[in-house]
Amino acid sequence: MTHLNLLVGGPTSEWPNQLTAGKVSGDWIGVDRGTLRLLKMGITPLVAIGDFDSLSADELKLVKSAVSDIRQAVPEKDETDTQLAVTVALHEYQYDRLDIYGATGGRLDHFLANFWMVLEPRYRQYAPQIRFIDKQNTITFFAPGSYEIKKEPDKKYLAFVTLENVGHLTLPDEKYNLKDENVTRPISYASNEFIGDTGHFSFDSGMVAVIQSKD
Amino acid sequence: MTHLNLLVGGPTSEWPNQLTAGKVSGDWIGVDRGTLRLLKMGITPLVAIGDFDSLSADELKLVKSAVSDIRQAVPEKDETDTQLAVTVALHEYQYDRLDIYGATGGRLDHFLANFWMVLEPRYRQYAPQIRFIDKQNTITFFAPGSYEIKKEPDKKYLAFVTLENVGHLTLPDEKYNLKDENVTRPISYASNEFIGDTGHFSFDSGMVAVIQSKD
Numbered sequence: 001m002t003h004l005n006l007l008v009g010g011p012t013s014e015w016p017n018q019l020t021a022g023k024v025s026g027d028w029i030g031v032d033r034g035t036l037r038l039l040k041m042g043i044t045p046l047v048a049i050g051d052f053d054s055l056s057a058d059e060l061k062l063v064k065s066a067v068s069d070i071r072q073a074v075p076e077k078d079e080t081d082t083q084l085a086v087t088v089a090l091h092e093y094q095y096d097r098l099d100i101y102g103a104t105g106g107r108l109d110h111f112l113a114n115f116w117m118v119l120e121p122r123y124r125q126y127a128p129q130i131r132f133i134d135k136q137n138t139i140t141f142f143a144p145g146s147y148e149i150k151k152e153p154d155k156k157y158l159a160f161v162t163l164e165n166v167g168h169l170t171l172p173d174e175k176y177n178l179k180d181e182n183v184t185r186p187i188s189y190a191s192n193e194f195i196g197d198t199g200h201f202s203f204d205s206g207m208v209a210v211i212q213s214k215d
Numbered sequence: 216m217t218h219l220n221l222l223v224g225g226p227t228s229e230w231p232n233q234l235t236a237g238k239v240s241g242d243w244i245g246v247d248r249g250t251l252r253l254l255k256m257g258i259t260p261l262v263a264i265g266d267f268d269s270l271s272a273d274e275l276k277l278v279k280s281a282v283s284d285i286r287q288a289v290p291e292k293d294e295t296d297t298q299l300a301v302t303v304a305l306h307e308y309q310y311d312r313l314d315i316y317g318a319t320g321g322r323l324d325h326f327l328a329n330f331w332m333v334l335e336p337r338y339r340q341y342a343p344q345i346r347f348i349d350k351q352n353t354i355t356f357f358a359p360g361s362y363e364i365k366k367e368p369d370k371k372y373l374a375f376v377t378l379e380n381v382g383h384l385t386l387p388d389e390k391y392n393l394k395d396e397n398v399t400r401p402i403s404y405a406s407n408e409f410i411g412d413t414g415h416f417s418f419d420s421g422m423v424a425v426i427q428s429k430d
Contacts, residue, residue, distance in 0.1 A: 109374030
């Protein structure tokens with residue numbers, strides 16, 4: 001399985017250790033200040049995207065001299081730089097998975113815009129390919145169906161998050177169970193846990209995010 | 216206007232400076248580790264709530280010796296300690312506003328459960344009294360109506376966040392405007408800004424969160 005990574009400009013304090021140690025494999029796209037942070041780790045992203053208005057003139061010069069493909073976006077009210085980057089990643093590159101780092105912590109309006117991106121018609125079909133990763137959380141997205149998921153070794157908690165109306169949500173073999181629950185508003189069923197190394201769940205309409213997390 | 220504060224156990228790195236400096240006025244309710252943190256700042260909460268399973272025996276002893284009203288909750292899958300605390304605050308105390316600190320950062324399943332709490336039937340009517348405050352964000356909630364809001368002096372950005380279907384959302388005098396927008400999914404209209412010190416908005420169904428934030 002091939003994957004592409006995005007680094008967004010959120011606080012580095014939220015990065016997982018693997019990223020801080022420069023040990024995340026795969027190609028990168030840099031978003032805004034994320035581009036600069038990649039360059040400082042010795043990683044040249046395939047593309048740099050953003051309005052770069054948070055960079056100094058010297059920092060912007062460094063980005064321009066190092067990255068061959070720069071998309072200096074004009075900020076629009078309904079489109080974050082992260083959304084632009086996801087569009088480029090999904091339409092111009094062929095990868096099975098898109099891992100987004102740096103999108104949590106800091107401004108909550110940004111986090112929510114990024115988190116809900118998968119509900120937009122243009123991104124919805126790609127939701128199962130998108131993951132958000134930070135030092136305490138991994139977020140994945142699921143379209144209606146039946147799934148087996150694997151526990152991440154370093155995570156303790158498991159949450160099922162209904163992003164919209166969700167039909168017949170069933171959690172048959174986790175610590176806390178649900179059977180054919182019709183969920184009519186966004187709910188974070190938090191602090192569930194795996195029994196063993198895998199868990200199953202199913203639902204037949206709407207979208208569900210799974211968050212594995214640790215304290 | 217009287218207010219009551221809740222301190223939840225999220226990372227102290229997300230606290231606003233005012234809290235770190237011990238300068239938030241008003242009475243407190245402590246949730247889980249938040250109780251211990253209040254005591255260490257010299258603040259004795261009115262009530263301590265939680266399962267306290269993250270505290271050591273000595274820490275729990277300290278809490279029990281200092282706080283007269285302790286509700287040692289049994290954790291349930293559908294109810295966070297924060298929700299229990301909000302219930303106690305709203306039903307047993309008379310305050311115009313409930314300010315919640317320590318509910319952001321860290322585990323995202325917790326943040327989302329807390330953020331969406333206001334959509335639960337039992338809390339919905341109290342939503343306009345609830346605020347979430349951290350070092351970069353203030354979140355407030357609005358029922359359908361017409362409003363004038365004031366810019367917080369230290370914040371730059373203004374976001375309108377639809378938590379559910381929202382009818383006729385109108386932003387007449389902000390940097391980016393909307394007119395009679397019918398929003399059919401959760402959207403964070405991020406990175407808007409006040410023009411001047413106040414802004415107006417209106418909508419006629421659903422619930423809207425306003426987030427004032429800074430980089």
